[in-house]
Amino acid sequence: MSYPDRRPQLPWTNTYPDGFPRTQDLNVTEVTSASDPRDPLSVVNLEYLQSYIAGGGGGSITTIANDPLWNAPGDLVVGTGNDTAHVLPIGANGKVLGVLSGALAYVDPPPGATGPQGPAGPTGATGAQGPKGDPGATGATGPQGPTGATGPAGSTGPAGPGVAAGGAQYQPLIKASATDYATQWAAGILLGNPANGLTLGGDTNFYRAAAGILRTGGQLVADSLLIGNNGTAWQTTLGGGGTGKATVYFGSANDTNLYRQAAGALQTDGSFTAAGPFIMNGSPGGQGAGVRYMGGAGGSTSWYVNAASGGNIYYAIGEVISCLIGPSGLYITVSGLASKLIEAGAADSGGTGYRMLRVAN
Numbered sequence: 001m002s003y004p005d006r007r008p009q010l011p012w013t014n015t016y017p018d019g020f021p022r023t024q025d026l027n028v029t030e031v032t033s034a035s036d037p038r039d040p041l042s043v044v045n046l047e048y049l050q051s052y053i054a055g056g057g058g059g060s061i062t063t064i065a066n067d068p069l070w071n072a073p074g075d076l077v078v079g080t081g082n083d084t085a086h087v088l089p090i091g092a093n094g095k096v097l098g099v100l101s102g103a104l105a106y107v108d109p110p111p112g113a114t115g116p117q118g119p120a121g122p123t124g125a126t127g128a129q130g131p132k133g134d135p136g137a138t139g140a141t142g143p144q145g146p147t148g149a150t151g152p153a154g155s156t157g158p159a160g161p162g163v164a165a166g167g168a169q170y171q172p173l174i175k176a177s178a179t180d181y182a183t184q185w186a187a188g189i190l191l192g193n194p195a196n197g198l199t200l201g202g203d204t205n206f207y208r209a210a211a212g213i214l215r216t217g218g219q220l221v222a223d224s225l226l227i228g229n230n231g232t233a234w235q236t237t238l239g240g241g242g243t244g245k246a247t248v249y250f251g252s253a254n255d256t257n258l259y260r261q262a263a264g265a266l267q268t269d270g271s272f273t274a275a276g277p278f279i280m281n282g283s284p285g286g287q288g289a290g291v292r293y294m295g296g297a298g299g300s301t302s303w304y305v306n307a308a309s310g311g312n313i314y315y316a317i318g319e320v321i322s323c324l325i326g327p328s329g330l331y332i333t334v335s336g337l338a339s340k341l342i343e344a345g346a347a348d349s350g351g352t353g354y355r356m357l358r359v360a361n
């Protein structure tokens with residue numbers, strides 16, 4: 001398909017008036033005769049077309065000013081593709097041409113830059129005074145002012161009662177009653193005599209003997225407990241602690257004790273271990289005088305039961321002797337008989353290599 005050459009044309013030449021080469025589609029004949037010059041497949045000579053219309057051939061020449069595409073003021077022809085277009089009506093007031101979704105359209109203008117701030121307006125009239133507010137909290141007290149000048153001296157008052165007359169060196173002054181200024185010298189108390197100490201009644205003292213040590217030259221009696229090394233593993237407590245028995249407790253938990261069970265008898269509720277022998281003096285149980293002990297014999301599995309030289313070792317149940325070992329031999333109490341000596345018989349009296357043991361009549 002050929003397209004008409006829509007440039008203004010003059011009678012045929014090899015160039016257009018603007019100097020560009022003029023070509024002609026070989027399949028289309030330039031119309032310069034009485035045929036209808038409005039045939040769209042023709043290349044029309046403008047001069048001939050004008051003569052054709054003027055001679056009553058019909059039709060008109062359309063220019064940009066009177067093209068039937070324009071329907072309203074502001075219409076624009078906008079291309080929409082290759083060899084295609086449409087009319088874009090004028091936009092609403094305030095709209096500007098822009099691109100919307102890839103096509104030319106009327107859109108809202110972009111916001112302009114903020115202008116400078118205008119001058120301040122005149123000050124308005126003062127409003128009516130509001131109601132009176134509540135009183136505020138009391139402010140903090142200010143700093144104390146400077147000390148004022150000293151006033152004149154007052155007159156001398158009457159003489160006071162003063163300190164009680166008398167008193168010995170080191171004797172303290174104490175209040176004798178609730179009455180003001182009623183004082184007297186403390187009887188029987190000296191402070192600082194002996195040095196770093198206290199004397200009571202003239203014959204009893206209590207003083208610092210050395211760093212951390214209090215001492216008395218007499219006796220110290222406690223109606224309750226006396227505790228040494230309080231709160232430690234080696235704490236020692238003297239006193240019954242409510243048990244009714246004279247007791248020595250060991251350890252801060254008082255879990256080890258030694259107390260008077262009865263007259264002449266000591267007891268512990270735990271075990272007793274001695275690094276040396278148990279030595280007994282005197283005549284316990286009426287068994288005679290002498291020194292006796294029980295002790296280890298050089299090893300933890302061997303024991304000695306020892307009597308003083310010339311003495312005997314008795315095994316008894318209660319006060320009844322069941323066995324006696326002494327310098328004269330071994331005696332046992334035989335049923336129905338008194339204590340009898342156990343003797344060894346003659347050689348081989350009990351068989352080869354053995355002796356018989358016999359009881360004396």
